[in-house]
Amino acid sequence: MPLARPSVRSLGASRIRELMNAGLGRADVLPFWVGEPDEPTPGFIRQAGMDAIAAGDVFYTHNLGIPELREALARYVSRLHRPVDAERIAVTSAGVNALMLVSQLLLDPGDRVVEVVPLWPNLQEIPRILGAHVETVPLSFARSGWTLDTDRLIEALAPGTRALYLNSPNNPTGWTVTREDQAAILAHCRRHCIWIFADDAYERLYFDGGVAPSFLDLAEDGDRVVSTNTFSKSWLMTGWRLGWVVVPASLTADLGKLIEYNTSCAPVFVQRAGVVAVEQGEPVIARTVERFRAARDFLVAGLNATPGIEAALPRGAMYAFFRVDGVDDSLAFCKRLVAGAGLGLAPGSAFGPHGEGFVRWCFASGLERLGDGLERLRRGMHLR
Numbered sequence: 001m002p003l004a005r006p007s008v009r010s011l012g013a014s015r016i017r018e019l020m021n022a023g024l025g026r027a028d029v030l031p032f033w034v035g036e037p038d039e040p041t042p043g044f045i046r047q048a049g050m051d052a053i054a055a056g057d058v059f060y061t062h063n064l065g066i067p068e069l070r071e072a073l074a075r076y077v078s079r080l081h082r083p084v085d086a087e088r089i090a091v092t093s094a095g096v097n098a099l100m101l102v103s104q105l106l107l108d109p110g111d112r113v114v115e116v117v118p119l120w121p122n123l124q125e126i127p128r129i130l131g132a133h134v135e136t137v138p139l140s141f142a143r144s145g146w147t148l149d150t151d152r153l154i155e156a157l158a159p160g161t162r163a164l165y166l167n168s169p170n171n172p173t174g175w176t177v178t179r180e181d182q183a184a185i186l187a188h189c190r191r192h193c194i195w196i197f198a199d200d201a202y203e204r205l206y207f208d209g210g211v212a213p214s215f216l217d218l219a220e221d222g223d224r225v226v227s228t229n230t231f232s233k234s235w236l237m238t239g240w241r242l243g244w245v246v247v248p249a250s251l252t253a254d255l256g257k258l259i260e261y262n263t264s265c266a267p268v269f270v271q272r273a274g275v276v277a278v279e280q281g282e283p284v285i286a287r288t289v290e291r292f293r294a295a296r297d298f299l300v301a302g303l304n305a306t307p308g309i310e311a312a313l314p315r316g317a318m319y320a321f322f323r324v325d326g327v328d329d330s331l332a333f334c335k336r337l338v339a340g341a342g343l344g345l346a347p348g349s350a351f352g353p354h355g356e357g358f359v360r361w362c363f364a365s366g367l368e369r370l371g372d373g374l375e376r377l378r379r380g381m382h383l384r
């Protein structure tokens, strides 16, 4: 029987998908399982995409993206972090493609990769697709917040490790690396020539004020730091599939070759919409952060008022990742919630074994809908 290669065959199927399939066709399910803002892309960004199509802007672009977007992104990243030239930026087909590209750029089969978990499954599977070996360091849960044992992480980053994949603010926990820890991690990785893959997808969805700490604030010329990012969350553009990556200038030409062989370029009219989003989208981000902050506070208070549930206040991203007493099979628990209470949440085990016993709730939603969800959860808690 013809088969795919072993590292693809051994990939886990998405447990969130499995659950969604179980709820498919049921109009009465209130879904909070996918990480997606609840509002469509703002009209002025959509208009820019439509204008580009109307103008016949429908051809291939440079592999690395149109100069206007690379330059707009360079100004944006320089404003948020440290000065970055457009030559260090490549436009990608969203964040997941950015992660695959930088992984293809830097990982060989057999390479050792370290990740802080629980973690968005795609980030765990991408290095495995390429034949890398992934080791994990778990965050610790307390009602006061998720924490990282930095010494344990640094110990795991043994000499010979190829890369650290770090997503902060983290999906699913909302844990956010501190500036102090970042400096210690960077110093260690510098000493041992370990690459840092910083997934900064949620850097603007940060509730402690301003932009979340990024390795781009500390990285100097010659550092092995790449940062991947996306338009999906900050500018409510999940379906457009637009993202970018910041790499050391010495990698840009090789990255361009990889883009040629993966997607050749991001769609040009999507890139045109991206220019408008980056240049005029700050009010969108400010409004979204305030909406999500209110949603987070409401949801976490409601969860903690529910007997048998413990939730920490996430510092960033758009998820509550909470513990449910007595649940040791979160997929089965979530299936019961779908079938018995019409509530769609994501099982913690989808984010690796360290997520077992937890459930993820995307709070990118209005308060009324969240309140309805909480009612359903309270009813569903008894479905054992």
Ligand SMILES: Cc1ncc(COP(=O)(O)O)c(C=O)c1O
Residues within 6 Å of the ligand: 035, 094, 095, 096, 097, 120, 167, 170, 171, 199, 201, 229, 230, 231, 232, 238, 242, 243
């Ligand atoms: C941690 C993290 N990184 C990257 C992404 C990429 O999203 P996209 O491919 O839509 O840009 C996501 C999406 O959920 C995410 O949670």
